[in-house]
Amino acid sequence: MKNIMLICNAGMSTGILAKKIQAASNDTIKVHAYAEAEYEDYLDGVDLILVSPQIRFLADDIAAKSHKTVKTIAPQKYGMMDGKGIYQDIVNEIGG
Amino acid sequence: MHFDAITTYMERHITPLAAKLSKQRHLRAIRDTFMSILPITLFGSIPVILAAAPPVDKHTTNGFLLAWAGFAKTNAMTLTWISAVTLNAMSLAICIGVAYYLCKHYNENPLHPMLFSTIGFLMLVLDPQKLGWEGNIVDISYWDGRGIIIALLISILTVESYHWMRQHNIGRISMPDSVPASLSETFAMLVPSMVILTGYTLLFIIFHAMNTTMVAFIYTVLAPSFKAADSLPIAILLIVLVHVFWFFGLHDAALAGILGPIRDGNLSINAAEKMAGQPLSRIFTTPYWTYFVIIGGSGSVLALAFLMMRSRSKQLSTVGKVGLIPSFFGISEPLIFGTPLMLNPVFFFPFIFTSTFNGIVTYLCMQFGIVGKTFAVFSWQMPAPIGSFLSTMDWRAVVLVLILIVLDGIMYYPFFKVYERNLVKLETIPDDGTNKETK
Structure with missing residues (x-):
């Protein structure tokens, strides 16, 4: 099962989104949300990192530290909490 | 077009600035620390609230108030001590x-x-008063918010110098091969340690000779700037700054390393004053910010979420429904990115100035004693009407917040209507709608 990590400042707004993406995937992927201060402790087995738009300026930094693929979530989809749309982006990125 | 040019120019400069600020190691460590000490400040707020029983006299008949006042009086020492080593020992936790x-x-x-x-x-x-075999007495007054500067100074200097000395192998003596490696490691650690501890000792000796402590000395020297940091102009400046960041869709985390010490420090001072029965001196605190200035999250979008719920525009009503509950808990990202408010010229003024307005009104209300000042904090996710009450124990604070929500709505309304009209127009022309509505 693919493992997706969402990161925002406090892990709050991504926390809401994580549930929606998980639901949109029919539980075929695992999605967890973390605060930017703590994510480094949970990198094991993560296939893709999605960074929330409000901390997009940290995406390079996170990519350098994690050695993983890091993408920024599109602001509009983030605002709409568009679990389906973001799940589709995930599938396009790493496959179901 | 004009607006686009300005925002493009701004974004090119503000994003790297945000990146730079949030990667700066000291600011980052401070920010992460302030996020981590929440359990301590929260737990420490409880005894302050319990001790804040409304005054009773011989005419008071309300059994609850009498019992509360009695409880606060009987347990005054316990309550004070618990808050003294939690919320009011904030600087130690930060260090x-x-x-x-x-x-x-x-x-x-x-x-x-x-x-x-x-x-x-x-x-x-700490300031030793009497040291002997027993009955040692030490003054801990300055480990509240007044000690934050020195807490930062000590922790940063300690780690920086320790790291530097370790990097440069200061004190690492080459031992014969027969000596176990761990022993060599012990020596490599001992020298930097001795240097650092000697450093503190020298500082203590110097300030003790001047009949003061380092923390008291620094605090007295810097007192005027602390005073300035708790003023209306500074409050306005910081609110506008944070909202400019958010207007570009950038989290104010980049500024948290600066905001945190000011806001939490002031809160801790107020809490200490409250416990000591003194009048509260500070206004610009963490609860001032989270419960009065940004009602519904940055941009004070709670009122806007209510307006959008029943919008004729499909997009706006969807965002309103998705965003209302999070906004109630101080999370405004759905509205900022979904409406979007971010980089949206229609919403530039209300987005920046609604919170600024809240900040000014609250500041003046607190300054003139119309509403009580804050002395306790819960997490920023606590809805503003509840948080404003618990942090002040003043029902007038709740009234103020409710009035501010209505006024925020009135301020957002005309801009919301203009934007809604644009969107409805686009939504009725299906082919054009998807691309233009984000502009």
């Missing part, structure tokens, strides 16, 4: 936290730097 996060940044084992920072803090912040 330890910053040392930890800075070590993490350097991949340095944090144990020793944390221990040394704690010792340095205790040595330079």
Whole structure:
């Protein structure tokens, strides 16, 4: 099962989104949300990192530290909490 | 077009600035620390609230109030002590936290730097009154918000110098091969440790000779700037600054390393004053910010979420429904990115100035005693009407917040209507709609 990590400042707004993406995937992927201060402790087995738009300026930094693929979530989809749309982006990125 | 040019220009400069600020190791360590000490400040707020029983006299008949006042009086020592070592020992927690996060940044084992920072803090912040065999008396007054500057100074200097000395192998003596490696490691650790601890000792001796403590000295010297940091102009400046960041869709985390010490420090001072029965002196605190200035999250979008719920535009009503509950808990990202408010010229003025307005009105209300000042904090996710009450124990604070929500709605309304009209127009022309509505 693919493992997706969402990161925002406090892990709050991504926390809401994580549930929606998980639901949109029919539980075929695992999605967890973390605060930017703590994510480094949970990198094991993560296939893709999605960074929330409000901390997009940290995406390079996170990519350098994690050695993983890091993408920024599109602001509009983030605002709409568009679990389906973001799940589709995930599938396009790493496959179901 | 004009607006686009300005925003493009601004974004090119503000995004790298945000990146730079949030990657700066000290600001980052401070920010992460302030996020981590929440359990302590929250727990420490409870005794302050319990002790804040409304005054009763011989005419009071309300059994609850009498019982509360009695409880507060009987347990005054317990309540004061619990808050004294939690919320009011904030600087100690910050000193330890910053040392930890800075070590993490350097991949340095944090144990020793944390221990040394704690010792340095205790040595330079506590003021020994009488030391002997028993009945030792030490003054701990300055480990509340007034000690934050020195807490930061000690933790940063300790970790930086420790790391530097370790990097440069100061004190690493080459031992014969027969000596176990761990022994060599012990020596390599001992010299930097002795240097750092001697450093604190020298500082203590100097300030003791001047008949003061380092923390008291620094606090007195810097007192005017602390006073200035708790003023209406500074409050306005910081609110506008944070909202300009958010207007570009950038989290104010970049500024948290600066905002945190000011806001939490002021809160801790107010809490100490409350426990001592003194009038509260500070206004610009963490609860002032989270419960009065940004009602519904940055941009004070709670009122806007209510307006959008029943919008004729499909997009706006969807965002309103998705965003209302999070906004109630102070999370405004769905509205900022979904409406979007971010980089939206229609919403530039209300987005920046609604919170500024809240900040000014609240500041003046607190300054003139119309509403009580804050002395306790819960997490920023606590809905503003509840948080404003618990942090002040003043029902007038709740009234103020409710009035502010209505006024925020009135301020957003005309801009919301203009934007809604644009969107409805686009939504009725299906082919054009999808691309233009984000512009």
